[in-house]
Amino acid sequence: MLLPQETSWAEGFEQNWQPGETGARDRLQDFLDNALARYGTDRDRPATAGTARLSAHLRFGEIGPRQVWHWPLNHVRSHGGSEDAAWSFLRELGWRDFNHNLLFHRPEMPERNLKQPFDSFPWRDDRNDFKAWSRGETGYPIVDAGMRELWDTGWMHNRVRMITASFLIKHLLLPWQWGEAWFWDTLVDADLANNTGNWQWVAGSGADAAPYFRIFNPVLQGEKFDSDGAYVRRLCAPLGSGAGRIAAGLCPQTLGSAVRSSGGGRRHFGGELFAAPRQSRQGPRAGTERLQRHQERGCIRQCGLR
Numbered sequence: 001m002l003l004p005q006e007t008s009w010a011e012g013f014e015q016n017w018q019p020g021e022t023g024a025r026d027r028l029q030d031f032l033d034n035a036l037a038r039y040g041t042d043r044d045r046p047a048t049a050g051t052a053r054l055s056a057h058l059r060f061g062e063i064g065p066r067q068v069w070h071w072p073l074n075h076v077r078s079h080g081g082s083e084d085a086a087w088s089f090l091r092e093l094g095w096r097d098f099n100h101n102l103l104f105h106r107p108e109m110p111e112r113n114l115k116q117p118f119d120s121f122p123w124r125d126d127r128n129d130f131k132a133w134s135r136g137e138t139g140y141p142i143v144d145a146g147m148r149e150l151w152d153t154g155w156m157h158n159r160v161r162m163i164t165a166s167f168l169i170k171h172l173l174l175p176w177q178w179g180e181a182w183f184w185d186t187l188v189d190a191d192l193a194n195n196t197g198n199w200q201w202v203a204g205s206g207a208d209a210a211p212y213f214r215i216f217n218p219v220l221q222g223e224k225f226d227s228d229g230a231y232v233r234r235l236c237a238p239l240g241s242g243a244g245r246i247a248a249g250l251c252p253q254t255l256g257s258a259v260r261s262s263g264g265g266r267r268h269f270g271g272e273l274f275a276a277p278r279q280s281r282q283g284p285r286a287g288t289e290r291l292q293r294h295q296e297r298g299c300i301r302q303c304g305l306r
């Protein structure tokens with residue numbers, strides 16, 4: 001169902017990914033040579049190419065976790081780098097193992113809350129809000145930038161995955177399974193264990209999860225991790241004058257307002273921010289139009305949307 005038909009949903013992906021073992025090894029080598037030393041700080045900055053981008057290669061077995069485990073330590077030992085930098089990277093790789101282990105022991109994890117009290121949580125059932133989220137039309141700059149990065153490239157930065165997932169679950173009060181399904185259909189690294197483990201972590205329903213009352217503030221997160229707005233501007237430009245403030249999540253007239261209804265009965269969140277044409281790698285609006293075409297044709301599985 002997801003194979004390209006009349007139009008290719010993977011249009012433009014080849015600019016970002018080189019599938020295969022050679023691509024995986026090149027990617028790891030490039031990361032070791034150019035980014036490992038600053039990984040501890042850069043890994044949280046979505047505008048910076050500060051992470052390894054190995055997840056899709058790991059997902060499809062084009063490189064093994066043991067290789068990824070040993071190369072960084074060998075690299076710093078032979079090139080004189082800091083072992084601390086290597087360990088901050090390896091700690092993240094450990095989460096992969098943790099989630100795979102969880103899935104092995106709790107095979108119900110993809111569908112069911114690991115913490116049962118969440119079974120009776122009164123989730124909202126609002127398909128329009130879900131659509132706004134999946135299209136990057138919430139009006140919250142960093143959330144929308146993340147959702148557009150996902151659609152345009154098949155990948156989203158980890159920090160922004162946490163922010164967008166928290167927004168769906170804790171601002172919109174929509175079931176984590178809807179978001180998980182959308183990520184499953186759109187991520188090039190979609191991995192059953194990592195995807196469901198992380199969604200349950202954000203929801204608070206998982207093992208060793210973030211507590212239910214911890215909510216990622218999309219404005220403060222934008223200020224902290226995309227302080228100059230470079231990430232938001234790249235994905236949501238052109239925002240016109242004031243783009244710097246908006247990109248940093250500082251647009252009071254929009255972001256100060258809570259979820260509200262507007263224009264033609266369609267619910268959105270300060271959508272006027274994005275009235276300007278959106279930009280993708282293929283040019284303005286191409287990514288969004290492609291998304292609409294596929295959603296209309298039902299090419300993409302969406303919880304309850306078909």
Ligand SMILES: Cc1cc2nc3c(=O)[nH]c(=O)nc-3n(C[C@H](O)[C@H](O)[C@H](O)COP(=O)(O)OP(=O)(O)OC[C@H]3O[C@@H](n4cnc5c(N)ncnc54)[C@H](O)[C@@H]3O)c2cc1C
Binds near residue numbers: 157189196
């Ligand atoms: C809601 C949500 C959904 C996610 N869905 C997926 C998914 O479907 N597939 C997937 O591989 N990752 C998923 N992640 C984890 C993480 O976002 C990606 O592994 C990471 O962004 C991949 O980019 P990278 O290779 O540059 O990571 P790096 O920061 O370079 O990390 C190196 C490797 O460590 C592993 N890793 C890093 N962070 C995590 C983590 N939180 N959980 C598990 N493994 C991790 C990955 O294998 C990654 O390739 C999800 C995170 C969240 C919050």
